[in-house]
Amino acid sequence: MLHEPAVTTGKDLAFPFKRKLGARLFIAYALFYAGFVAINLAKPALMEKTVFMGLNLAVVYGFGLIIVALILALIYSRACLKKEREMKGADAAGRNA
Amino acid sequence: MNVLSVVLFVTFVASVLALSFYFARKAKSASGYYAAGGKIHWSVNGIAFAGDYLSAASFLGICGMIATAGYDGFLYSIGYLAGWIVALFIVAEPLKRLGKYTFTDALDANYNHRGIKLLAAISTLVVSLCYLIPQMVGAGVLVTPLLGLPHFIGVIMVGMIVITIVATAGMTSTTYVQFIKGALLIVFSTVVVIVVLFRGLSTAPDQGGQVPFRENQTIAATESEGALVLADGAYQVLRTAEAKTLRFAALLQDGRESWWQIVPGAGPGEVILHETQSVVVKYDGGTIINGAPASKDNILRQAGRLTAIDGKTGPDAATGSLNPFKFLSKIGSPDTRVEQWKNVSFTDGQDNVTVYYPVQTPGNKILRPGLKFKIEGKPVDRIDFISLMLALFLGTAALPHILIRYYTVPSAAAARKSTIVAIAAIGFFYILTLFMGLGAMTNGVINLADDNMSAPLLARSFGTFLFAMISAIAFATVLGTVSGLIIAASGAVAHDLMDRYAGIIKSDKQKVFVGKIVAFVVGIIAIILGIIFKGVNVSFLVGLAFAVAASANLPSIVMMLFWKRTTGRGITASIIVGIVSSIGLILFSPTLYSLYGKDPASAPIPLNNPGIISIPLSFAALIIFSLLTKKKTDIKAV
Numbered sequence: 070m071l072h073e074p075a076v077t078t079g080k081d082l083a084f085p086f087k088r089k090l091g092a093r094l095f096i097a098y099a100l101f102y103a104g105f106v107a108i109n110l111a112k113p114a115l116m117e118k119t120v121f122m123g124l125n126l127a128v129v130y131g132f133g134l135i136i137v138a139l140i141l142a143l144i145y146s147r148a149c150l151k152k153e154r155e156m157k158g159a160d161a162a163g164r165n166a
Numbered sequence: 167m168n169v170l171s172v173v174l175f176v177t178f179v180a181s182v183l184a185l186s187f188y189f190a191r192k193a194k195s196a197s198g199y200y201a202a203g204g205k206i207h208w209s210v211n212g213i214a215f216a217g218d219y220l221s222a223a224s225f226l227g228i229c230g231m232i233a234t235a236g237y238d239g240f241l242y243s244i245g246y247l248a249g250w251i252v253a254l255f256i257v258a259e260p261l262k263r264l265g266k267y268t269f270t271d272a273l274d275a276n277y278n279h280r281g282i283k284l285l286a287a288i289s290t291l292v293v294s295l296c297y298l299i300p301q302m303v304g305a306g307v308l309v310t311p312l313l314g315l316p317h318f319i320g321v322i323m324v325g326m327i328v329i330t331i332v333a334t335a336g337m338t339s340t341t342y343v344q345f346i347k348g349a350l351l352i353v354f355s356t357v358v359v360i361v362v363l364f365r366g367l368s369t370a371p372d373q374g375g376q377v378p379f380r381e382n383q384t385i386a387a388t389e390s391e392g393a394l395v396l397a398d399g400a401y402q403v404l405r406t407a408e409a410k411t412l413r414f415a416a417l418l419q420d421g422r423e424s425w426w427q428i429v430p431g432a433g434p435g436e437v438i439l440h441e442t443q444s445v446v447v448k449y450d451g452g453t454i455i456n457g458a459p460a461s462k463d464n465i466l467r468q469a470g471r472l473t474a475i476d477g478k479t480g481p482d483a484a485t486g487s488l489n490p491f492k493f494l495s496k497i498g499s500p501d502t503r504v505e506q507w508k509n510v511s512f513t514d515g516q517d518n519v520t521v522y523y524p525v526q527t528p529g530n531k532i533l534r535p536g537l538k539f540k541i542e543g544k545p546v547d548r549i550d551f552i553s554l555m556l557a558l559f560l561g562t563a564a565l566p567h568i569l570i571r572y573y574t575v576p577s578a579a580a581a582r583k584s585t586i587v588a589i590a591a592i593g594f595f596y597i598l599t600l601f602m603g604l605g606a607m608t609n610g611v612i613n614l615a616d617d618n619m620s621a622p623l624l625a626r627s628f629g630t631f632l633f634a635m636i637s638a639i640a641f642a643t644v645l646g647t648v649s650g651l652i653i654a655a656s657g658a659v660a661h662d663l664m665d666r667y668a669g670i671i672k673s674d675k676q677k678v679f680v681g682k683i684v685a686f687v688v689g690i691i692a693i694i695l696g697i698i699f700k701g702v703n704v705s706f707l708v709g710l711a712f713a714v715a716a717s718a719n720l721p722s723i724v725m726m727l728f729w730k731r732t733t734g735r736g737i738t739a740s741i742i743v744g745i746v747s748s749i750g751l752i753l754f755s756p757t758l759y760s761l762y763g764k765d766p767a768s769a770p771i772p773l774n775n776p777g778i779i780s781i782p783l784s785f786a787a788l789i790i791f792s793l794l795t796k797k798k799t800d801i802k803a804v
Binding site for chain 1: 244254260541554583590593
């Protein structure tokens with residue numbers, strides 16, 4: 070049977086930008102995540118230290134990994150949306166010229 | 167059996183089935199059946215993502231593991247959530263643009279390679295089955311306290327209901343079941359956390375007055391030349407036994423035999439006997455629990471409490487209501503003591519004895535990794551920890567039942583937005599798991615024989631309504647996830663294998679019909695596996711499914727998108743190596759050896775989590791085979 074995407078989406082001019090940004094943010098988050106794993110292995114006792122509002126580093130870092138994921142996701146979304154609008158505007162202007 | 171529980175449960179199941187029949191008319195075409203026509207709104211899809219992803223492992227398994235192993239259970243929450251970053255930044259949009267119904271579509275879009283169609287479909291089936299097992303185990307776990315029915319009945323019920331949901335309306339009904347379940351799970355988990363914080367902490371938890379607090383007994387004794395002399399004449403020493411480095415004594419009182427742990431006392435020759443709980447499986451097959459025959463009324467006592475809070479004991483230690491920060495800081499204090507229960511098994515004559523004994527753990531050790539995962543232990547234990555965290559991080563974006571949800575929205579932008587909604591909802595829920603798990607740990611609600619029930623039993627300590635509601639939602643949790651898994655498996659067989667690989671599907675209608683038959687068959691297989699794997703921690707099992715997904719699927723997805731020299735043969739090699747190596751390593755791992763009834767130390771593979779070996783192997787296979795083969799087509803712009 071014919072194989073094609075369920076919904077035709079057209080060419081995405083912002084795709085290279087989004088791919089590059091996604092890769093960069095992914096690397097940033099992966100390093101943050103790796104830092105958590107590394108502290109646990111290299112200096113596990115550090116995780117017991119109280120660092121914020123009576124909470125230890127393990128809890129703060131763990132919650133931080135969850136909250137930072139959301140913040141990065143929002144940054145990515147906003148940047149993608151902005152670029153998509155820009156590219157759409159440039160594309161429309163190009164066709165009108 | 168509780169009437170309210172039954173009413174809520176029946177209402178929920180009836181609603182779900184009604185929803186399925188309502189949507190059945192929309193599932194006539196393949197697009198409608200496998201991808202809900204690509205018309206789901208991104209916000210609904212985002213919550214449905216949460217409903218799909220927050221499985222029995224997340225709700226039952228993680229809460230249970232936190233209740234028994236503290237922060238180590240929360241590592242799963244962190245890893246599961248972090249995986250969504252990979253899904254959002256790397257996978258979401260390209261996959262949406264390349265695919266149609268299944269993950270195989272996207273993988274094969276630039277290659278049109280028969281090997282990819284075959285192997286990606288097999289990979290989908292393998293990962294879905296690995297993931298199905300813990301969900302079905304969770305279903306059985308829930309039904310016993312909720313409806314008073316045996317484990318296998320719960321598994322069969324879930325199987326039959328899910329088959330009905332999937333076979334009637336496919337992805338559309340599955341989406342709305344997942345949406346409702348995801349929303350309810352988050353709302354009612356929040357309610358549970360609020361009441362846990364409102365109750366606060368004490369050293370004598372009584373489940374809100376429902377179950378009188380019971381202090382474990384101790385007996386002073388002296389020991390001379392191996393003979394125990396008890397200070398309490400009401401007890402008679404029958405015999406002693408050793409297991410690993412621990413010593414136990416069987417005592418007789420009023421014709422009832424019980425096991426006590428022997429620990430050294432303060433002076434020479436002095437010992438103290440600590441009360442334990444025990445399960446004795448007699449040579450004739452009978453089971454004795456705490457000295458009396460097992461029955462509906464004689465089961466292991468629920469356990470778990472604090473014996474000191476921030477250095478205080480007794481009534482003075484009670485905190486009253488706490489804010490979330492105080493709740494965590496009180497439990498995590500070095501001066502807090504948590505009574506955890508370990509177990510050890512040994513033979514006593516012809517009988518098999520399992521003794522559950524309390525140990526005191528400082529709070530600062532509870533709220534940091536290390537109790538379950540021996541990060542300060544041998545190098546192999548540390549590697550196992552890295553391996554787990556790696557598989558959790560990379561597994562999410564490779565789960566076929568999650569990936570197919572990208573085809574239910576109308577655009578790549580909608581796929582991105584729905585992922586962000588999912589991250590917000592799932593992240594919030596995972597923060598709640600820490601409070602629910604610790605709530606169970608400190609409120610005397612842990613079922614020693616099965617920690618999977620910790621969250622529902624915690625809810626029960628706040629009354630029947632919350633318990634019934636949480637249990638019904640937990641049951642729905644299983645329904646939602648299993649539906650997604652069966653749809654993924656159904657698409658793999660009907661669309662990938664029978665249509666695109668073998669070319670034997672001749673019409674849209676036929677593809678839907680075959681998909682429904684496959685849903686039935688996979689549902690039956692899931693039922694059988696759910697019964698076989700009874701009693702294994704569901705979060706652990708899901709961790710393994712993540713490892714298989716991360717090994718078999720993720721290298722292909724990433725390399726296809728980021729390395730232009732990737733070839734069809736490279737992808738097929740990667741999938742084969744990923745599946746074989748991850749499953750092979752799991753089958754010879756210490757945990758599986760325990761399941762086989764063998765000594766875990768004799769397992770040929772010392773790692774429980776295979777990802778650290780199988781993921782790089784899969785990447786290496788892809789690179790080597792891609793370099794050895796020539797690409798037929800250029801990568802199309804996505």
